Amino acid sequence: MKLNSIRSAILGIGMAVPSKILTNFDLEKMVETSDEWIIERTGIKERRILEDGENISKYAIEASLEALEKAKVSPKEINLIICATLTPDYLIPSLSVLVQNGIKAINAGAFDLSATCSGFIYALAMADQFIKNNPNWKILIVGAEALSRKTNWKDRTTCILFGDGAGAVVMGKSSEPEKRGIIDFILGADGSQWQLLTLKGGGSCYPPFDKRLPEDEYYIKMQGREVFKAATKMVEKTSLELLKRNNLTTKDIKLLVPHQANLRIIEYLRERLNLPKDKVYVNIHKYGNTSAASIPLALYEAEKDGKLKAGDLILLVAFGGGFTFGGALLHW
Ligand code: ACO
Secondary structure, eight states: OOOOSSOEEEEEEEEEOOSOEEEHHHHHTTSSOOHHHHHHHHOOOEEEOOOTTOOHHHHHHHHHHHHHHHHTOOGGGOOEEEEEOSSOSOSSSOHHHHHHHHHTOTTOEEEEEOOGGGHHHHHHHHHHHHHHHSTTOOEEEEEEEEGGGGOOTTOTTTTTTBOEEEEEEEEEEOSSTTTSEEEEEEEEEOGGGGGGEEOOBTSSSBOTTOTTSOGGGGSOEEOHHHHHHHHHHHHHHHHHHHHHHTTOOGGGOSEEEEOOSOHHHHHHHHHHTTOOGGGBOOOHHHHOBOGGGHHHHHHHHHHHTTOOOTTOEEEEEEEETTTEEEEEEEEO
């Protein structure tokens, strides 16, 4: 493991989710499905959903303020805000700019990052690079999604999966580079299979209300079984490669925090990495798949549950539509 003398680290973490809960039993009344089927195939029991009239920026701001408070960093000290999201409130302005205004980060630049469910890992890798070049910078990363707004509630193959929420971290230079901070990351993509997971409507090819496109294309569409196969390969390969090139083995990992897309994908990875259950963090049963928000939500709850202590070696791994994939190794 090669450690740079300047390492970026997570200085504080926050999360915020809507209070409205949509259970599997609620879904039974909306589409032909069952609590039993959803739990067996996905591990999901319930998810959080925005109320009508609410927007995800509200939760992105709430999560950010908590992360800032925990990091003991004031909004004025933030140099850059990166929001990983595929469901910003608007296309203009970006979600990051709404967060910048909401938290009064008057000295920050702000942009959104689109890498589907891998977005948080992509943002972490970007922040790491900025901090290595500008060691005094403080960067706010937000993973926030309003997937309920892009879910086809008549499609039982997808509507059981998604949820809304926001997680945020403040990144800065590690004060103990020998013990804490990002070690390495992998970012990847495979566009050859893009047709397996799409949200075509509303982009510039098919602008909103374009009559050429069937209505269901204005929502997330997925060939679940095929995505499942690709996802398992991507997360296994990424995890093993990251460990190998840092001369680490799965025994060195204190906690694996994977993107929460499907419990069966997480279980597959756990078995391939030969990790005991208590070394893999899972909270998919409460939130479903929240795309770019899922890893910060899991990190937040892992810390709260006492599963993450300063200096612990953790592995983050994600995949998502595109396909995109990514992994990060860090000392908490
Ligand atoms: N309730 C009951 N039956 C259902 C439901 C449902 N909600 N959904 C599908 N079925 C039926 C199907 O119609 C099918 O019936 P058939 O055999 O008569 O044709 C049967 O159940 C099995 O369907 P599969 O699609 O093969 O089910 P599978 O075990 O693959 O589970 C799932 C589906 C949960 C979607 C799984 O494939 C999956 O998790 N895929 C990966 C999804 C993912 O990780 N996406 C990540 C990216 S998300 C993003 O980027 C925003």
